Amino acid sequence: MNRVFVVGVGLTKFEKPGRRENWDYPDMARESGTMALLDAGIEFEQVEEAFVGYVYGESTAGERAVYELGMTGIPITNVNNNCSTGSTALYLAARSIRGGLADCVLALGFEKMKAGSISLDSFGDREPPLQRHMDALALSSPPAFPPAAWMFGSAGVEHMERYGSTPEHFARIAEKNHRHSVGNPYAQFQREYSLAEVEADKMIYEPMGLTRLQCSPTSDGSAAAIVVSEAFVERHGLAAQAVEIVGQAMVTDMRASFETGSTIDIVGADMTRKAAEAVYAQAGLTAQDVDVIELHDCFSANELITYEALGLAEIGEGHHLVDSGDTTYGGRWVVNPSGGLISKGHPLGATGLAQCAELTWQLRGTAEARQVRGAKVALQHNIGLGGAAVVTAYRPAER
Template sequence: MVVSKVYVIGVGMTKFEKPGRREGWDYPAMAEESGTKALDDAGITFEEIEQAHVGFVFGESASGQRAVYELGMTGIPITNVNNNCATGSTALYLAANAIRGGLADCTLALGFEKMRPGSLSATYEDREWPLKKHVQALAELRAPASPPAPWMYGVAGLEHNEKYGSTPEHFAKIAEKNHRHSANNPYAQFQDVYTVDDIMGAKMVYAEAGLTRLMCSPTSDGSGAAVLASARFVEEHDLGDRAIEIVGQAMVTDLRSTFDTGSAINLVGTDMSRKAAEKVYAQAGLTPDDVDVIELHDCFAPNELFTYEALGLAGEGEGHLLADSGDTTYGGRWVVNPSGGLISKGHPLGATGLAQCAELTWQLRGEAGARQVEGAAVALQHNIGLGGAVVVTAYQPAHRGGTP
C-alpha cells in the first residue's frame, strides 16, 4: 500500500478563555476565528478543503457542521469527533489519515469547546458512565474522592510517590515551569508566574495527594484548527518552505495492562502513551534524544511526570529526577510545554490537541516569538483522554527531508 506523506500547511487558534468570560462568544464564532486563521496561514481558501474533521466533547450532534459552515458550505464530508480529552488530536489523526490513504489532498482538522465552569462531571445519568470501569478499578486501590478527575490523577501521583520516592513538590515544580512558560503566550488563559511555594500553598483540590488548584488545568472556552495537505498539494502551491511534515503518528486505546497490573499509573493511560510513543519513534526513525520541543498533556501535573517516562525522556520511576534537573525548560535538554501546557494555557477539550499542533508548527517555523525554542527541528505532541485514547505525533519541517 502506498502511503502519502502528510504536511501541516496552516494553523490557527483563538485565545483560550475562562468559560463565559467573552459574552456571546459561541462555538461558531470560535470556529470561524481559528479556521480562518488556519486557512489564511496556509494561503488557501475553504473551497480547496476536501474533508473536515471537527472535534468537540460537549455539544449537540452536528455541531461540527454548524461550526464549519462559518467558513463555507461546499458539500464536503464533515465528521463530528468526540474522544474525550484526546478529541482535538483525534480530529487531526483522521484528517491526516484521509491524506495518507490517498482519499484527499487537503483536509481541515478543527476543534472547539464551550465549557461550563467547575469540575467535569457526567452529562447523562440514565446510562453507564464510560469511565465507570476505570473508577471501579481505582477505587479498589484507594477510596474515591471528589471531583473524580483530580482524584484519579492524584491516586496515580500517590502511587509514584510511594513506589519511586517522588513528592508533591515535584508536581509543583512541573506546574511552576508551565505557568512560567505561559507568561510569553498571548493565547494562554493565564499568564501569571508563581513560585513553587505559591503552588504548594494554593487551594487544595485533593489533599491526600497534595494536589492544588495551580497543579490542575482549568475549564476553558476556545478553538484550534490545522490545514493538512499531501506532498502533491504542497508542491503545486509552493509551500515547501513553510510546510511541517507529520513524520510519525499513532493512536492507541486502553490495553489489558491498563486494568490487569493493579497500577493507578496505568489506569490513567501511561501504558497507552508508552505504546503510542514507541510506534511513532519507529515510524519516524527518531529517538527521544532527537526531539527538541514537546507539547504534552499536563491536565494535572502528575500526568506530565508520568508522561516523561512514557515518552522515553526518563526511565521508569525517574520522572521526578527529570523535574529536578531543569532539563525540561529553556536551556535544558528539551523544552516541554513552551505554550504553558494545559495547566496554564487552558484546556477546552476539543481544541487542546489542535492548539498543541499549532504551537509546535510555530516552533518549527521559528515563529513562536518570545517562547521560541532555539534551533527547534524535531517536535513531539502527546494528547490523552481517559476512557481511553492517546495520540502521539512527531513533526519536522518539510525542507529537512527534501522537497515534498
C-alpha cells in the first residue's frame, strides 16, 4: 500500500449562518480550496480526483463547489455522512492514494446552514436515519429539548450517575475550549468565558447542566486538504511541509452498541473505541505517544466520553483528566487547541477537514498562538450519528 500525505490545507473563517452577506457555498469552496492549493504549491490541473462533503444541499453541489477551482473533467464524488462528512471525504481521498488510484486528490467540505438547532427529521415522509437510535433510547416522542442535545446530554447524565463526574466537569471542558479559541482567527467565537459564565448561560438540557456555551453552534464555512502519494511528495519537493497519515479507520454502528443499554455507546463511544484501536495498531502508537488532539466536542459531554474511547483515560475516569488539567497547555495532551466545535464552530461538512488543517499546522509548527510545543504526533476524531466515527493519526514527513 502507498503512503499518504497531506501537503496543503485551507480553511475559511467559520461564521454564524448568514453573517457574511452574499457568501454562498461556491464562495466558501473557492476560498478554502484556493488556500489549500496555494499551500501545497500546485495548480488545480494537477488534482486527479475530488471528494466533496456537505450535509445540506442539492445532489451535485460538490461539482458546483469544485468548479470554482477549475473544470478539468476529473471525477468528483459527493459525500454525506452527517457530522463526520468532512473526515469521510478525507478518508476516501486517502484510500484513493493508498490504493494507487491517484497521486493527488482534493478533499473539500462546506456547509451553509440555517440558524437554530438541527432537526433529526428533515423530510417527514420517511423514517429518520436516527430512528433506530431513538428507539434504543426508548424515546416514543420528540424530546422537549433539542434532539442532539438530549442524546449527548443523556450520555453525560449516564456518566455522572455511573462514574461520579459532575456538571462542573463538563462546564470546565467548554471553558477550556473557548479559552483555546482566542488564538484562532478562523474560529466563530474568539472570546474567553469564565467557568461561572459557562455555567450561568442559557440552559439547554437541565438534567446534565448543559448550557448553550457547552454546545457547538450552527455555522457556515469550508475547509480543504490536498492529499498525495509519496511519489508526488518526492517529485515536487514537498517533504518539509508534508504531514503523513500514519493510521486511519472508519467504523459504523455495531449491533452491540444498541444492546448494552448504554447511551454512551449509542451516541458513538463504541465506534470511536474500535476505530482508535485500529489506528493505534496501524501506526504502531498508543494514546501516550500522542501530543495534540482535535476531537468531536459537539457537546461538552461528548468530549469527556471521547477521552475514554480514545484511550486517554480508563472507562469512567475521563473527568479526572479535567481535574488534573491534562487536556490543555501544560498538561499531558492539548485537546482541541483550535477551540473545538464548541468555540471554533461546526459547519457539518467542513468540520473534519478543519480538524485536519489544525493538526497539519500543529505538526508543521505554524499554529502561532495555538502552537503545542514539540508536537510530533497528532490524533483526529470526528463522529456523525447514524453513524460513523473516523479516527486519523498524523506525523510530520520529516522528523
